Amino acid sequence: MTQENGHALITRQRLHPLSPVLKGLRLFVLAVVAMSWRSLQQLHFWTWLAVVAGLFVILLIYSTIAWRFTGYEVIGRELRIYEGLISRRVRTVPLERLQAIEVMQPFQAKPFGLAELKLDVAGAQRSEAPLAFLPMPEALALRSQLLALSGGHSTAVVEEETEHELRRVDNNAVVFSQLLTPPVMFTPIAVLYIASQLVFNEDRGFFTIAAMISAFVATIGAPVMRTLNFWDFRLARSADGKLRIRHGLLNSRSQVVPVHRIQSLTLTWPLLWRAKAWLRVTLAVAGQTSVASEGGKAETDRLLPVATLEEARAVMPYVMPGVDPANLPMTPVPRRVRWLAPLRARVLAAGLHDEVFGAVDGFATRTLTIVPYGRIQSVRLTQGPWQRRLGVATVHADVAGSTPVSAAHRPVEEARAWARDLAARSHAARAAALTPPTTGGH
Template structure:
């Protein structure tokens, strides 16, 4: 039986949504036309083409907005959309992993926000609702997350009603804020940026000594250099004012962004794995970064490239001491500096002569942990309750040396791999991991 608390009549998006979507589409069109289109069309025709495209996109967006809406029926969020072909998408709320509130620059000026739903089994954000008033977006997120975590048992009509979002306890203050100076320095300590001055010198040299080096050639090379610089700049803007706290319902709350602000609420039990990374150029400062894998949430775009938003961060840059203090917010009881990890045997030097001293793995009280990476070192931790399957593989050279690799598969993330373990140990670990995973899921 569906209770009134589980019903939300069909709602429309904000009337300014078509305008904001049209501007965003126009920016993409300008990027696609690029310098070559301006050269072929000339400034006047180029402006007319863009104006015509903007009008067409605006008209189409307005018609699409007329038929777009959403409603909550029981434990489903239903999205209605389509112009020529109408369709309704139903999102089961029990599959919700996290909901992100995003405010692009223009939306912030209008007091609007976009809801992005991370759903288990989806490769990208599902059913984005763009745009809603910010207060309405926050209330809707709270309501959807409350419904997502409710028991699947039939509703007891005599049970006390669930409190409305407005009656929820006030949010706790932020627990930690990342220093913006550290964010800036860390994002420029990357190999592409370090070599950018050489590219600039090359452009200057071509202008000085090559008379055939035209304006559009210079513009193309400047665009390429700007693209190299642009990636860390976008990350700086994305991670600006990065702060971590607790939401009113004890979930993990992560907020960040300068131009485009993002607010995300993640339940610790939804986290599939945690990865601590020590980039080579950061080690001199003792810095690391921490990423979370949440089923349905991905910072990889449809083209397989890393998304510029990079919404998987728990900490974009931090020291070990800070990481030790904050990692338990995501995985309670985990101390990244006190993990019982064992190295690979000496004979693994024939398969990994340089990495042998780095490779390590072990079973902790609540999770499986592995370490790998020579230049960029990574610690991957998988809670037992999140393990989907365990595999043991042996390559031809591993069989000769009596070694094997243990893979632990999780939803929505790269498997954790313990490479080049002794064969008997690998199979013993596989059995133990399967047993602990089954017990952990039963507890949950």
């Protein structure tokens, strides 16, 4: 049942009955992993097993009871998420602030055809409480409904549009790119360390060997998880212009990103990838939770996890029309100030394009960050003590959901002119976006 004019557009719904079981299983695995090998050594096996079983039962009972108080509904222009057992909470998400919605299938939910929704909201530091779990058809339908409502449409159900595939990343390239990472390159050292410990350490008990294996797994864990995360990576464009990003082997992810909500793009050339002329392209969406450093969580900000520059240029017309990352006007920093950044000086460059502001930075890993003028939130000018003595300054363009785009060590007059120009172009781009298109006729 749906109603308009501030009433229920989606009535109160509960999650799938298997949700508490799957959530309890997830917490149980985390709890078992948290128990160190030393804890197992100090306890008798059956005592340890009884503790684990008791913990699982407690978590399962708690999540089952909490499930009865968890649900969601859409009232007017708000999505309301109900959760909590001891402390009840109602999270209210204004639909107009929805930036993207990701449909994720964790490996434990795949056999049951269940999925969870993760909501990226402008201004939030992390995803809103995920709706886990829903049957896959219901999850896809709910995502379409929420995206339609966030765009100002009142359509209750929006069918999945036909898609045009922009890029399918070769799995061999994904694997090889992760082999060319520092953790994997240092793996032989870890193997030699483990072998030496086995040869020279008199204590070759189960727990010693297990600790060594754990250290080895931790060394290569991040590249392996990224390989599984980016497996079968596909980038497509729907009929209404939205980007659809799908990837993942154990955990399948499906993300819809409205192009007009992309805040910035970053092209990154890691040092070990340069021999293959590879790069990765990441996007920033306001409210999207991603990782600032690799390896902590599954990266969800990839537009292309591995690609050549030509492949990246081929998808740019669908992401930032009129922008060619290979032909942006860039000017280097003055030679007289290169000693302020001796390792990066030959790389540092920035420039203003008709549509975007771009900056190049980095030494071992080089980056090109591009931000459309309409996404710039504010412009700042900073000067350190040495910069003041040398008559240079750094221009920062602040962007929602991303680190600032910075043009370092520019001559003061140029920096001031750029700051004024960026502010004016940002204002003009925002005004143009708010102006409705003119139509002919009377």
